[in-house]
Amino acid sequence: MIEWGLYNYWVVIFLMMTGLYVVIARGNLIKKIIGLNIFQVSVIMFYVSMGKVRGGTAPIEAAGFEVYSNPLPHVLMLTAIVVGVATSALALALVVRIKETYGTIEEDEIRRIEADEDAS
Amino acid sequence: MLDLVHLVLFTFLAVVAVAIIRLKDLFAAVMLMGIFSLLSASLFTVMDAVDVAFTEAAVGAGISTILMLATLALTDSEEHPEHNKFQAMPLIAVVLTGVTLVFATFDMPRYGDPDAPIHQYVAPYYIEHTEEEIGVPNMVTAILASYRGYDTWGETTVIFTACVGVMLLLGGHAIVDRFRRRKPPGREGEP
Amino acid sequence: MISHLIPRVLSKLLIPLIMLFALYVQFHGDYGPGGGFQAGVIFGSGIILYALLFGLDEAKEVFRPRVLEILVALGVVLYGGVGVAAIFAGGNFLAYSALAHEPTHGQHLGILLVELGVGTTVAAVMATIFFQFAGRGRTDD
Numbered sequence: 260m261i262e263w264g265l266y267n268y269w270v271v272i273f274l275m276m277t278g279l280y281v282v283i284a285r286g287n288l289i290k291k292i293i294g295l296n297i298f299q300v301s302v303i304m305f306y307v308s309m310g311k312v313r314g315g316t317a318p319i320e321a322a323g324f325e326v327y328s329n330p331l332p333h334v335l336m337l338t339a340i341v342v343g344v345a346t347s348a349l350a351l352a353l354v355v356r357i358k359e360t361y362g363t364i365e366e367d368e369i370r371r372i373e374a375d376e377d378a379s
Numbered sequence: 380m381l382d383l384v385h386l387v388l389f390t391f392l393a394v395v396a397v398a399i400i401r402l403k404d405l406f407a408a409v410m411l412m413g414i415f416s417l418l419s420a421s422l423f424t425v426m427d428a429v430d431v432a433f434t435e436a437a438v439g440a441g442i443s444t445i446l447m448l449a450t451l452a453l454t455d456s457e458e459h460p461e462h463n464k465f466q467a468m469p470l471i472a473v474v475l476t477g478v479t480l481v482f483a484t485f486d487m488p489r490y491g492d493p494d495a496p497i498h499q500y501v502a503p504y505y506i507e508h509t510e511e512e513i514g515v516p517n518m519v520t521a522i523l524a525s526y527r528g529y530d531t532w533g534e535t536t537v538i539f540t541a542c543v544g545v546m547l548l549l550g551g552h553a554i555v556d557r558f559r560r561r562k563p564p565g566r567e568g569e570p
Numbered sequence: 571m572i573s574h575l576i577p578r579v580l581s582k583l584l585i586p587l588i589m590l591f592a593l594y595v596q597f598h599g600d601y602g603p604g605g606g607f608q609a610g611v612i613f614g615s616g617i618i619l620y621a622l623l624f625g626l627d628e629a630k631e632v633f634r635p636r637v638l639e640i641l642v643a644l645g646v647v648l649y650g651g652v653g654v655a656a657i658f659a660g661g662n663f664l665a666y667s668a669l670a671h672e673p674t675h676g677q678h679l680g681i682l683l684v685e686l687g688v689g690t691t692v693a694a695v696m697a698t699i700f701f702q703f704a705g706r707g708r709t710d711d
Contacts, residue, residue, distance in 0.1 A: 267385070270389040294400070312498060332428075334530075442696055515601075
């Protein structure tokens, strides 16, 4: 018997590990940032799915509704999304500068150029 | 219990994530990121987080796609396979971590459980007192700006700082010189 | 150069609506989904759409980078200023109840101003970041 009530956590963990895998295994810096974004969405998904209450409604006060979903995770994640895009813009700016300096955005290529510079 | 809608959307999300990491063409990967964001926005809507869904739809499908595309225009839009060979070690590490985390979920409260610990402490206070103390129907706004005003103040500062960082990284000499209130130093013997 | 005639004509119709919608989201955030963060992002995407279709120079004429930079800081200052005003009114930092005679009125006023600060900062930050990225490719050629 599968516990379907835990399915949201499993998908969150799957997404988190997908993001983590990209960050560790891929050498392309833009791909790494994409991986970080996937990781970020997984964390947001985790919080929001915990805030859901069965039979609840969106946390906007209205006549005729008694059960509301938990608004606190929504608040925290709402700001996290906007902060996330601002910080990934910063990361992308760094990638642009790396491309201009090294002429590549592949990690091992950058390491090789660094090693060559150290040797010479 | 999960509804069928939740189940399908969660599964789609996982499938799109796999598609994103398998793509070599970064342009296509960025476009799929937009779809990924839109899917998660719809998932947030069915999980009653309308404000979060709104933000995710505007940010993920709009701004962050544009910024990624702008970066691709300035760098490479192709992932070079010779630099991205398959490695077994990261996969093993990630699978092990994942299995451990899945094992830990068996103690977690079930999806939508009203008795979960997260619904016991401050959240009921906010839900009950927002009407009389703040007088604003949207509890998310009330908590964001009033109860948790310090948090939001900090987040705004982070956005401000990130913007300053981007300007310093990409704006170059022009910005630094302007804030020093002097003319840029003549480069390569310019007058 | 491709003229983009149809997108340009359509966007001339759409951009005012996008910005109007952003203002609606901004000031209706107390009653429905929305608030400063969403409104800022929507307003910022309006500016970015204009820059994409009419070119960066044209967009910089309309939304001057200097003004945007000031707005980035102004939003944060407005947020902090409301907090400090609450101190002067006899409350704690960011305790809006002290801002008016009736506590809920103070809360309303405080939330409105704070959200306006957030919206200003976010909109200006999104536009500034895009201008920086878009302007990068051409200056160094």
